[in-house]
Amino acid sequence: MATYAPDIPQTMKAVHWTKVGNPAHILTLDENLPLPVPTGTNVLVKMHASSINPLDWKLMKGAFPRFLMPKVKTPGLDISGVVVCLGPNVGKSKKASVQTFTIGDRVMAMLDLSKPGALQDYTLALVVSAKVKKGDKVLINGASGGTGTVAVQIATALGASVVGVCSKTNADLVRRLGAEEVVDYNTIKVHEKYTNKDFDIIFDAVSNLECYANSGKLLKSTGHYIQITGPEDSLYSLVGGLHLGAQIVGRMLYSFLTRGPRFHLVSVSPNGEHLAAATHIMVRANAKTTIELTYSFDLRGVLGAVALSQSGHAKGKIGIIVPGHES
Incomplete structure (x- = not known):
């Protein structure tokens, strides 16, 4: 009872x-x-x-x-x-x-x-997926959103150097959260600013096809591309869902066959241990929601x-x- x-x-x-x-x-x-x-x-x-x-x-x-x-x-x-x-x-x-x-x-x-x-x-x-560690360089696409603002602070707390991609309006916020650099996507293409395979990790919170298409210029050969959602227009129909699934499998297969940067689609599910670990990192870093x-x-x-x-x-x-x- x-x-x-x-x-x-x-x-x-x-x-x-x-x-x-x-x-x-x-x-x-x-x-x-x-x-x-x-x-x-x-x-x-x-x-x-x-x-x-x-x-x-x-x-x-x-x-x-x-x-x-x-x-x-x-x-x-x-x-x-x-x-x-x-x-x-x-x-x-x-x-x-x-x-x-x-x-x-x-x-x-x-x-x-x-x-x-x-x-x-x-x-x-x-x-x-990928383990962020001290000294890593991390690109966070969608750095001012609900997920991105947390990702910036966690990556920074773990010792990574963060570049955030957002609009000019939100640039100061992303800097305050810990990003060392901010790219305004309305005025510059991130793959035009960084062309020397600078990054260990790309965390894509907005599913930007252009970002993935140019990830070869951005990521080290040992790097990781982490995507947390699919394009919105692929979510509401069977054809769109099948296309998204084929696209994801293709990206994973390509990364495996070329022995290049690894592609990860992260699907969030309830996990108390992971939530507790993230909370402890945020508390130690005095991070804010x-x-x-x-x-x-x-x-x-x-x-x-x-x-x-x-x-x-x-x-x-x-x-x-x-x-x-x-x-």
Whole structure:
């Protein structure tokens, strides 16, 4: 039987969607849903804050097979909050990777996209490439975005020399985060500025085809090209998905046959150990989370956050804050 904190309500509110389409047309707010019941080694978390990422609205537009997600899908993969209920097997697992939590613990997590997301008052959290090193030179494409701002700080904290690619508007931000140099993609091509195979790693957070096409001028023969997403126009159709898959396999095969720089497509999935390691690096480096704007947890706020994310011009993360937890 699950163990609850006192004074837990019987219902909650959630923003969700049930069909693919324009986020402005499919997102709804339900203010009277029953609370999830934690089973096994799950815990129930009272949500204090979450965020909107590009993946959220790409899923709404059909970037992931609908049958692999819940019938009612709640956006939000990032969560921070407080544990208010323990599943019946919390603390009983013999697996070293399963942490023990107690009611009142403050936690953060990445949720599984095949499960309901974080934009609800209470949510369940499951309790169960290239190595950057000192002296490396790292090119980060999309350095001012939610992923890029974190990548700049982690690479810098690990002793790498970072070159960030972003617009002139965001150049000062990327420098403050630790980049030694910044390239404004609107005025200069990065492969024209660096032609001597200067880089050990390229971290491409925007899936720039031109960047990959010219990576031979940028990367050392022992280097690594890391891509975290596909071009948006390849995500919403079977033909586009097959083309992207063939493209990725081709890049991997080419890098293997030529014994040149290695190509990696990184697909992020929930991993508590990796999140803890990244957090420790950020703490040691006194790194800061870059937040463009925060929105209130209601339908209007979520739609505003989605619209800002879709614009492609947000600096860092876009937060969703539950009223009463603004700090």
